[in-house]
Amino acid sequence: MTTRQRTTITVNGTRYEREVEPRLSLADFLRHELHLGGTHVGCEHGVCGVCTVLIDGCSARSCLTLAVQADGAEVTTVEGLRDRESGRLHPIQQAFIDAHGLQCGFCTPGFLMTTLELLRDNPEPSDDEIREALGGNLCRCTGYQSIVESVRLAASRLRG
Amino acid sequence: MIRDQLPTSQVRYVGREVTRIEDPGLVAGSTQFIDNLALPGMLHCAILRSPHPHARIIRVNANPALALDGVVAVLTPEDVRRLANPALTAPAGWGTHCLATDKVRFVGEPVAAVAATSRHIAEDALELIEVEYEPLPPVATAAEALADGAPLLFEQHGSNVIQARVYDWGEVDRVFAEADQVVRSSFRWNRVGANPTETFGCICQWDLADNSLSCYGSYQVPSFWGLARSISLNLPANKVRVISQPMGGAFGGKGGARATDIAALLSRKAGGRPVKYIEDRMEYLLAGFGQSWDRHYEAALALTADGTMTGLRVKLIDDQGATAEGYGTISVAKPLAAFTGNYRIEAARYDTTLVVTNRAPTAPYRGYGPPPHFLVLESLVDLAARQLGVDPAELRRRNYIGKEQFPYTIPSGNEYDSGDYAAVLDKALALAEYPALRRRQAEARTAGRLVGISVVSTVEPGVFDWNAYATVGVQGVGVPEGVRVVVDILGNVTVVVGFNLQGQGQYTIAAQVVADFFGLELGAVRVTTAPTDLAPPHFGQGGSRLGVAVSSAVLGACRKLEADFRRVTAHLLGVPLDEIELMDGRFRMKSRPDAGMSLAEVAGLMLGRSDLLPPGMEPNPQASCVWTAPGRNAPDDQGRCRSYLTAANATHVVMVEIDRDTGHTEILKYVVVDDCGTRLNPAMVDGQIQGAIAQGVGAALYEEYVYDGQANPLVTTFVDYLMPTIHEVPRTERDFVVTPSPTTAFGAKGCGEGALHTTPAAVICAVNDALAPLGVALTETPASPQRVWRLLRQAGLG
Numbered sequence: 001m002t003t004r005q006r007t008t009i010t011v012n013g014t015r016y017e018r019e020v021e022p023r024l025s026l027a028d029f030l031r032h033e034l035h036l037g038g039t040h041v042g043c044e045h046g047v048c049g050v051c052t053v054l055i056d057g058c059s060a061r062s063c064l065t066l067a068v069q070a071d072g073a074e075v076t077t078v079e080g081l082r083d084r085e086s087g088r089l090h091p092i093q094q095a096f097i098d099a100h101g102l103q104c105g106f107c108t109p110g111f112l113m114t115t116l117e118l119l120r121d122n123p124e125p126s127d128d129e130i131r132e133a134l135g136g137n138l139c140r141c142t143g144y145q146s147i148v149e150s151v152r153l154a155a156s157r158l159r160g
Numbered sequence: 161m162i163r164d165q166l167p168t169s170q171v172r173y174v175g176r177e178v179t180r181i182e183d184p185g186l187v188a189g190s191t192q193f194i195d196n197l198a199l200p201g202m203l204h205c206a207i208l209r210s211p212h213p214h215a216r217i218i219r220v221n222a223n224p225a226l227a228l229d230g231v232v233a234v235l236t237p238e239d240v241r242r243l244a245n246p247a248l249t250a251p252a253g254w255g256t257h258c259l260a261t262d263k264v265r266f267v268g269e270p271v272a273a274v275a276a277t278s279r280h281i282a283e284d285a286l287e288l289i290e291v292e293y294e295p296l297p298p299v300a301t302a303a304e305a306l307a308d309g310a311p312l313l314f315e316q317h318g319s320n321v322i323q324a325r326v327y328d329w330g331e332v333d334r335v336f337a338e339a340d341q342v343v344r345s346s347f348r349w350n351r352v353g354a355n356p357t358e359t360f361g362c363i364c365q366w367d368l369a370d371n372s373l374s375c376y377g378s379y380q381v382p383s384f385w386g387l388a389r390s391i392s393l394n395l396p397a398n399k400v401r402v403i404s405q406p407m408g409g410a411f412g413g414k415g416g417a418r419a420t421d422i423a424a425l426l427s428r429k430a431g432g433r434p435v436k437y438i439e440d441r442m443e444y445l446l447a448g449f450g451q452s453w454d455r456h457y458e459a460a461l462a463l464t465a466d467g468t469m470t471g472l473r474v475k476l477i478d479d480q481g482a483t484a485e486g487y488g489t490i491s492v493a494k495p496l497a498a499f500t501g502n503y504r505i506e507a508a509r510y511d512t513t514l515v516v517t518n519r520a521p522t523a524p525y526r527g528y529g530p531p532p533h534f535l536v537l538e539s540l541v542d543l544a545a546r547q548l549g550v551d552p553a554e555l556r557r558r559n560y561i562g563k564e565q566f567p568y569t570i571p572s573g574n575e576y577d578s579g580d581y582a583a584v585l586d587k588a589l590a591l592a593e594y595p596a597l598r599r600r601q602a603e604a605r606t607a608g609r610l611v612g613i614s615v616v617s618t619v620e621p622g623v624f625d626w627n628a629y630a631t632v633g634v635q636g637v638g639v640p641e642g643v644r645v646v647v648d649i650l651g652n653v654t655v656v657v658g659f660n661l662q663g664q665g666q667y668t669i670a671a672q673v674v675a676d677f678f679g680l681e682l683g684a685v686r687v688t689t690a691p692t693d694l695a696p697p698h699f700g701q702g703g704s705r706l707g708v709a710v711s712s713a714v715l716g717a718c719r720k721l722e723a724d725f726r727r728v729t730a731h732l733l734g735v736p737l738d739e740i741e742l743m744d745g746r747f748r749m750k751s752r753p754d755a756g757m758s759l760a761e762v763a764g765l766m767l768g769r770s771d772l773l774p775p776g777m778e779p780n781p782q783a784s785c786v787w788t789a790p791g792r793n794a795p796d797d798q799g800r801c802r803s804y805l806t807a808a809n810a811t812h813v814v815m816v817e818i819d820r821d822t823g824h825t826e827i828l829k830y831v832v833v834d835d836c837g838t839r840l841n842p843a844m845v846d847g848q849i850q851g852a853i854a855q856g857v858g859a860a861l862y863e864e865y866v867y868d869g870q871a872n873p874l875v876t877t878f879v880d881y882l883m884p885t886i887h888e889v890p891r892t893e894r895d896f897v898v899t900p901s902p903t904t905a906f907g908a909k910g911c912g913e914g915a916l917h918t919t920p921a922a923v924i925c926a927v928n929d930a931l932a933p934l935g936v937a938l939t940e941t942p943a944s945p946q947r948v949w950r951l952l953r954q955a956g957l958g
């Protein structure tokens with residue numbers, strides 16, 4: 001059948017080299033090859049944003065990206081947010097807890113990664129800018145209002 | 161009310177907005193959703209599904225699939241006929257096996273399945289399976305199902321009617337005959353559904369040595385699904401173990417009856433290796449347990465000249481889809497718990513017909529039955545207001561059940577516990593600045609804009625009970641929910657429950673009660689779930705009951721512990737039992753509060769110093785409590801009983817604008833005031849409300865499972881099924897009223913389904929208020945641009 005392809009991807013600072021089938025999605029690679037299960041999949045056709053990760057710093061759908069396409073890339077997932085040494089949560093994660101920005105939490109890793117990108121590029125976003133940035137992430141539980149509040153809280157904490 | 165229940169001088173957690181103990185794992189991405197789990201030797205399942213809505217199966221040959229490298233087992237209709245029974249349904253006898261055995265009845269129905277060493281290989285193997293079909297004429301709609309000579313889905317029943325039942329409450333014919341005003345309308349509610357972001361998934365392992373089954377998965381009501389599996393798979397119930405994993409939302413029918421049976425049987429055929437099945441979104445949209453409420457209504461409301469509502473008649477034809485596996489009779493019967501909404505309507509009739517068609521089977525969805533019912537009732541109230549020339553808010557107020565009338569028994573039999581509907585309405589109108597809003601609307605209309613306002617009130621039956629459903633074939637009174645509170649030798653407390661995370665935050669509620677009861681920090685209380693064979697009797701999330709049920713059960717268990725711990729303390733201090741009280745975490749002497757013992761000291765003594773215990777006392781610092789709603793009774797022949805324990809209520813005020821050119825509806829203002837009694841954790845209640853509003857907006861404006869005239873589904877991705885994004889869900893303005901429930905420990909009422917009862921009605925009523933000057937009305941959901949645009953055309957616009 002398919003020949004495997006050598007693929008090297010750096011995830012959350014660790015370099016992984018694997019032989020993978022060309023049809024393997026980056027999401028499945030992260031979840032099932034590397035056992036980084038924090039990146040979830042909700043639709044596998046690019047609509048829900050649940051699978052969002054950062055590829056070379058840009059948010060991307062890991063369900064629509066093949067692992068082989070990410071060869072040589074730096075990927076950041078939700079597992080990369082926490083402080084490695086102390087295990088302390090990232091201020092964005094803490095803000096989602098404090099402002100009740102999640103219910104079932106299945107969509108949350110996608111929102112966190114999108115927020116990470118947003119606040120890096122725009123530390124003081126308006127509500128409309130927050131909504132614009134999160135427009136590609138579905139949440140079936142919260143109705144989004146508390147997510148916007150979480151992002152606002154995270155932004156203010158990150159600004160110090 | 162909270163204070164009376166808790167032995168503490170200062171309540172720190174119950175009723176407070178505390179952050180959730182569930183959250184650290186969820187934001188860290190470390191919570192073990194089912195697809196994160198793997199067992200040694202695990203195989204992966206893929207399911208071959210029918211491309212036909214209705215066809216006889218002539219032949220299935222799965223052998224070519226077995227030849228593919230990596231394929232370990234296949235499952236065929238043959239196997240299933242031999243090894244399994246048809247699914248449980250309500251009413252009985254309208255179900256099918258997990259794989260179609262004789263014929264397929266909907267597109268997406270499983271026909272064969274494969275277990276292989278990877279999902280990719282399993283899916284490759286599906287292409288090798290040969291199936292020969294003989295297409296049959298499909299039944300695409302409820303009307304076709306009822307037509308003379310219609311093709312039959314279940315030939316043995318001689319009809320496509322699952323159940324037909326008329327309920328009569330009071331003198332309906334008389335009040336309609338004597339009415340000064342009768343308003344009528346038909347309504348069509350199209351299918352929508354739960355669509356949690358996580359689809360269903362499971363890992364099943366059949367232990368061939370002792371013929372037992374373990375099912376790990378996203379099971380919403382674990383013991384219920386376990387029991388159902390024991391029936392479909394011919395196993396004693398104590399040989400089926402369901403291990404519920406945290407769920408990425410559920411909102412109804414999460415539990416994968418068919419998929420679990422398939423994975424279980426594949427495991428059995430694969431020599432007992434575990435088999436994982438993860439439903440993909442396309443499978444969910446096609447044939448997952450996620451389509452609900454396919455309804456055709458004819459309804460009428462009778463009023464006297466002064467605007468007093470006197471009678472309500474509702475005729476419902478409900479398209480259940482291809483089987484009755486979704487317990488749709490419950491969905492149809494649930495409105496009995498709040499049939500006449502917030503109003504003093506004296507008589508009512510409910511005429512129900514449930515049919516099968518070749519659409520996918522329907523399933524429970526948040527609210528279960530009332531959301532479409534309230535669209536009908538509230539739309540009739542608006543029609544009446546328009547006809548009588550009365551403001552819709554005013555007409556409602558005139559007919560509300562008065563706050564002094566509670567407990568109030570409605571014609572369909574349920575007893576509402578408490579409420580103050582006028583206070584909720586007043587607050588909502590004030591928050592919305594209603595008079596100013598109407599002025600804005602008048603100005604907009606003058607300018608030729610299509611702006612509409614609605615004021616809609618509904619009741620949310622809380623705390624589901626089986627007794628509501630005896631008349632539709634589901635027997636029972638009471639829904640037990642058990643917890644076990646365990647104190648270890650060092651005084652650490654764990655609460656064991658029988659359900660898993662789903663998003664509402666019930667672990668936190670359990671911890672709030674324990675922490676306040678024993679004077680602990682919230683974070684020190686651990687809440688964990690047990691498999692069905694180890695957990696106390698339980699049901700889990702469903703029917704807006706778990707917050708009330710869990711808080712009550714935990715309180716009951718804490719009280720039992722308190723009694724035992726006091727006994728130990730009294731014995732040790734050598735004082736009479738009633739001299740010892742629990743206060744702020746210490747078992748102390750009433751006369752000398754400084755003398756006493758901590759929780760840890762008593763627990764340590766119990767487990768480590770049997771010589772110091774009262775004679776005959778068990779060293780057992782744990783207690784179980786199984787709670788069920790008090791005062792429930794069996795229904796009479798018209799379904800009347802005290803069914804749901806609590807009745808929350810809400811009023812929504814909504815302003816919308818319709819684009820004259822495109823028919824697109826935009827929500828300009830959304831105000832919610834609700835009353836669900838004591839709010840055990842206000843932030844979580846708010847989250848339930850806002851989340852349900854999002855789903856309600858979806859149902860009212862965007863979401864629809866569309867079928868063509870041959871019963872072929874046209875919705876297979878999120879590109880076709882339009883889930884509301886952050887741009888579609890309104891920013892709501894919220895406030896609340898608290899009328900504690902006199903029937904629950906803390907005064908809380910069920911509130912999980914909440915706004916989904918109200919939002920669809922509120923949005924559609926606002927749309928119709930916008931359309932009213934044009935002389936057209938929308939009587940079908942959702943109010944998609946196309947549907948509204950057609951009406952605009954009809955009115956000479958667009």
Ligand code: FES
Binds near residue numbers: 046
């Ligand atoms: S899973 Fe990738 S967008 Fe939905």
Ligand code: FES
Binds near residue numbers: 106139
């Ligand atoms: S929290 Fe459940 S989908 Fe967003």
